[in-house]
Amino acid sequence: MTGKIEITLTINGRAHAIRVEPRRTLADAIREECGQTGTHLGCEHGVCGACTVILGDEPVRACLMFAVQAQGKAIRTVEGLAADGALHPLQRAFIEHHALQCGFCTPGFLMLAVSVLERKPDIDDAELREVLASNLCRCTGYQNILKAVRAAADAMRAG
Amino acid sequence: MKPAPFQYHAPRTVEEAVAMLAAVAPQDGRVLAGGQSLVPTMAFRLARPAHLVDINGVAGLDRLAVEGDELVIGACVRHAAFERPVAAGPLGRLLGAVVRHIAHFPIRTRGTFCGSLAHADPASEWCTVAATLDAALVAKSARGTRVMAAKDFFSWIMTTTLAEDELLIEAHLKLLRPDTRFGFCEFSRRAGDYAIAMALAVFRLENGTIAEPRIGLGGAEGRPRRIAEAEAALAGRTPTQATFRAAADAAAAASDPLEDSQTSGEYRRDLVRTVLRRALERAS
Numbered sequence: 001m002t003g004k005i006e007i008t009l010t011i012n013g014r015a016h017a018i019r020v021e022p023r024r025t026l027a028d029a030i031r032e033e034c035g036q037t038g039t040h041l042g043c044e045h046g047v048c049g050a051c052t053v054i055l056g057d058e059p060v061r062a063c064l065m066f067a068v069q070a071q072g073k074a075i076r077t078v079e080g081l082a083a084d085g086a087l088h089p090l091q092r093a094f095i096e097h098h099a100l101q102c103g104f105c106t107p108g109f110l111m112l113a114v115s116v117l118e119r120k121p122d123i124d125d126a127e128l129r130e131v132l133a134s135n136l137c138r139c140t141g142y143q144n145i146l147k148a149v150r151a152a153a154d155a156m157r158a159g
Numbered sequence: 160m161k162p163a164p165f166q167y168h169a170p171r172t173v174e175e176a177v178a179m180l181a182a183v184a185p186q187d188g189r190v191l192a193g194g195q196s197l198v199p200t201m202a203f204r205l206a207r208p209a210h211l212v213d214i215n216g217v218a219g220l221d222r223l224a225v226e227g228d229e230l231v232i233g234a235c236v237r238h239a240a241f242e243r244p245v246a247a248g249p250l251g252r253l254l255g256a257v258v259r260h261i262a263h264f265p266i267r268t269r270g271t272f273c274g275s276l277a278h279a280d281p282a283s284e285w286c287t288v289a290a291t292l293d294a295a296l297v298a299k300s301a302r303g304t305r306v307m308a309a310k311d312f313f314s315w316i317m318t319t320t321l322a323e324d325e326l327l328i329e330a331h332l333k334l335l336r337p338d339t340r341f342g343f344c345e346f347s348r349r350a351g352d353y354a355i356a357m358a359l360a361v362f363r364l365e366n367g368t369i370a371e372p373r374i375g376l377g378g379a380e381g382r383p384r385r386i387a388e389a390e391a392a393l394a395g396r397t398p399t400q401a402t403f404r405a406a407a408d409a410a411a412a413a414s415d416p417l418e419d420s421q422t423s424g425e426y427r428r429d430l431v432r433t434v435l436r437r438a439l440e441r442a443s
Contacts, residue, residue: 134263
């Protein structure tokens with residue numbers, strides 16, 4: 001069917017019953033149909049990583065999936081990071097280390113880094129550099145993003 | 160940057176998938192696996208398939224197992240699965256070393272091994288691995304099942320001998336003997352970008368000389384392949400710098416490099432020499 005399909009997306013634990021065409025990307029559905037505009041869209045072809053969300057327990061480019069493919073899976077976006085009004089340790093570290101300027105790439109970097117730190121709390125610097133190369137930032141020169149993620153990793157391990 | 164409309168099909172079994180593919184292939188129906196190459200191509204509207212057969216929900220296609228002397232890789236096995244050793248011995252380590260060169264981690268969580276082979280981008284690391292290790296590729300359609308050798312599978316840039324109604328359901332790689340050495344090297348302009356040239360060198364040592372050399376080139380030519388001239392320059396020789404340079408020179412001379420607006424054939428030929436020499440040094 002090229003016509004609209006009824007699906008349910010579960011974003012940050014909340015179910016969104018929506019109707020989308022099969023060609024609707026997950027990123028567009030999250031923003032347009034579900035109203036969760038924290039997930040940004042940069043290049044729309046998988047290069048920039050601004051639309052990175054966590055699907056299950058893995059980071060994915062939300063522009064390279066169709067929304068219909070994300071049914072039944074737990075989706076996490078930047079809106080779900082803060083708990084009870086308190087910022088996630090990684091969000092605090094981004095502020096403290098000036099890891100953002102314009103902020104456009106930030107949601108993607110946060111979701112990428114959160115998923116990586118959850119999978120590998122003891123990630124070494126070389127691997128962290130490699131994985132953060134997944135996303136593009138035009139402001140910071142990346143060094144402050146590295147510092148922030150490293151600081152957050154240490155803070156998260158210390159509990 | 161939005162894909163054109165298409166009809167979406169989500170089969171649950173291989174039989175359903177190949178039946179659907181047979182029905183829609185004549186109307187530009189395509190298989191959707193990881194989508195990490197297909198979806199960008201659709202976003203650019205370079206591809207406008209009328210139908211997509213999404214195989215992600217097909218039972219059993221995520222199979223990744225050692226059976227006898229082979230590693231069996233199902234159609235939905237993601238790149239990221241190879242970041243931990245998937246087989247004991249050198250094959251698991253080889254795949255683990257190569258996978259780190261494929262795009263970026265969030266791409267590797269979705270993209271699939273078999274999807275890369277079916278897409279047949281000359282710059283694909285898995286295509287180079289399949290060609291170098293003579294993978295056996297299992298294609299299924301409503302008409303039946305056939306097995307193809309990698310050397311007969313890759314025809315040219317993004318072109319394979321897979322028929323339009325065939326689904327590549329498995330790739331089989333022979334396990335490598337415990338004393339097998341390997342080295343991989345690729346060059347790309349940016350981290351995670353498509354490689355301009357890559358080389359995979361695999362050999363053993365017998366009484367101090369090189370035995371069963373396999374030299375595979377990717378990215379440089381229109382399709383990945385083993386380079387017999389380089390293998391001949393290695394077989395029976397001692398693994399010295401001079402031997403490696405001779406093999407690298409032989410590969411450069413034997414290669415038929417692609418040219419594009421940014422990269423001349425001569426530059427690619429030079430890269431072939433360099434990436435193969437480095438791959439051999441890493442293997443020794």
